[in-house]
Structure formats: C-alpha cells, structure tokens
Amino acid sequence: MNLNGIKLTWLGHATFRMETPGGRIIIIDPWVMGNPKCPDAEKKMKQVDVLLCTHGHFDHIGDTVEIAKQHNPLVVGIPELCHWLGSKGVKQLAEMNKGGTQTVGDIKVTMVHAVHSCGISDGDQIVYGGEACGYVIEFSNGIKIYHAGDTNVFSDMQIIRDLYAPEIAMLPIGDHYTMSPREAAYACNLLKPKAVIPMHFGTFPILTGTPGELQKLVPGVEVVEMKPGQTVS
Ligand code: NI
Numbered sequence: 056m057n058l059n060g061i062k063l064t065w066l067g068h069a070t071f072r073m074e075t076p077g078g079r080i081i082i083i084d085p086w087v088m089g090n091p092k093c094p095d096a097e098k099k100m101k102q103v104d105v106l107l108c109t110h111g112h113f114d115h116i117g118d119t120v121e122i123a124k125q126h127n128p129l130v131v132g133i134p135e136l137c138h139w140l141g142s143k144g145v146k147q148l149a150e151m152n153k154g155g156t157q158t159v160g161d162i163k164v165t166m167v168h169a170v171h172s173c174g175i176s177d178g179d180q181i182v183y184g185g186e187a188c189g190y191v192i193e194f195s196n197g198i199k200i201y202h203a204g205d206t207n208v209f210s211d212m213q214i215i216r217d218l219y220a221p222e223i224a225m226l227p228i229g230d231h232y233t234m235s236p237r238e239a240a241y242a243c244n245l246l247k248p249k250a251v252i253p254m255h256f257g258t259f260p261i262l263t264g265t266p267g268e269l270q271k272l273v274p275g276v277e278v279v280e281m282k283p284g285q286t287v288s
C-alpha cells in the first residue's frame with residue numbers, strides 16, 4: 056500500500072486518523088472514549104482539523120461533539136445529522152449529501168451511498184439522522200481512499216469504482232450489522248481497489264469476521280491488517 060506522504064492510523068472499529076501531506080489532521084467516525092479497541096494514548100487528541108461522520112450511530116459519532124468543542128474542526132455529514140450536531144453545540148458544519156464533492160481543509164470529499172440505517176440515540180429517543188453514507192477522500196498527492204462506513208455490499212459500488220477509482224478501500228467485515236468477509240470480497244470485485252483495510256470487526260465478540268477470511272477470498276488484493284493504534288505511511 057503506497058500512501059505517498061499520508062500517515063494513516065487506525066484507532067479501532069471504524070475510526071481512523073489521517074495526517075495529510077500538508078499536516079492537517081482528519082478523523083473519520085470519531086469514537087474513542089467508549090471504543091474498547093482505542094489505545095488510551097490515542098484518546099487525547101492534540102489537533103483535529105476535519106471530522107467526517109458516516110452516520111449517526113454511537114459507535115461512529117460518539118465523540119464528535121466533545122472533539123468539536125475542543126478543536127473546532129470542520130465537521131462533514133449528511134444534513135439531518137449536521138443539524139442534530141449543531142443543536143448540540145458543534146459550530147463549523149460542512150453538510151453535504153450523496154453526490155458532489157467539496158473541499159475541506161486540503162482534501163476533497165465526496166459523499167457516496169451506503170446501505171445501512173442512521174438513527175441517532177439522544178437520551179431515550181432515537182432521532183432521525185438522514186441516511187448512512189460513505190466517503191471518497193482525495194488527497195493533494197492524488198491518492199483516493201474510500202471509507203465505506205457501515206454498509207452491506209451494493210451494486211452501486213461499481214459506480215464508485217467507475218467515477219472515483221479509489222486505490223484504497225476501508226471496508227467493514229464484522230458480519231453483524233455490516234458486511235461479512237464474503238460480502239466484502241464481492242465489494243472488492245466491484246471496487247477493484249489495490250488495497251483493502253478491514254474495519255468494524257473484533258470490537259465486540261459478535262463482530263466475528265477476520266481479515267484472514269477476506270484475504271483468502273481476494274487473493275489478488277492486498278488486505279492490510281492493522282492493529283489499533285498502528286500507523287502506516
Ligand atoms: Ni451503524
């Protein structure tokens with residue numbers, strides 16, 4: 056996997072920190088304090104410039120409001136989710152919807168489809184959070200990374216391939232709530248990435264999919280098994 060100056064750290068589950076070649080810090084799906092796989096040393100963040108939120112489930116937006124209050128990053132999400140975050144005190148919202156691309160900091164972000172739900176737990180209520188999504192992120196060095204969010208496989212992944220051609224795909228493989236390795240292998244056939252970073256597995260016992268199972272099913276794709284807290288660059 057060639058990242059050409061991007062530093063990529065897995066914080067466990069679906070949470071990633073990426074340092075751009077220009078030194079900006081992007082966090083996808085910020086769930087750290089309650090995330091059983093996030094190393095303690097990673098829970099206190101020094102700098103956050105952009106937050107990308109795929110959907111409103113707690114294991115994806117869990118620390119969004121706290122991090123936004125501390126670091127005042129640009130927060131990207133679907134409008135209904137951004138509206139809710141705004142009501143909780145998040146200041147810099149960069150809402151968007153599926154299709155179209157916006158520049159945030161020094162990355163270009165395209166919101167793409169995901170097949171999943173998006174209710175936000177707010178006290179004892181579940182609030183409508185719009186729809187779940189994924190993101191294609193294009194860095195200034197030309198590298199494109201697709202973070203699928205929580206999703207099943209869907210045939211429009213072919214469109215993501217045709218339009219954006221991400222060379223790296225972060226795919227959920229846990230086999231409960233999201234794709235299993237079998238479905239993620241089908242997703243690889245549609246997306247044709249050079250490398251896949253499996254995520255959303257092993258956090259809880261119920262998320263049983265493993266990177267090894269996926270690798271067996273896609274021998275031509277580099278399956279990059281990261282450890283929580285590990286950085287690749
Ligand atoms: Ni979810």
Ligand code: MN
Nearest residue numbers: 112114205232
């Ligand atoms: Mn999830």
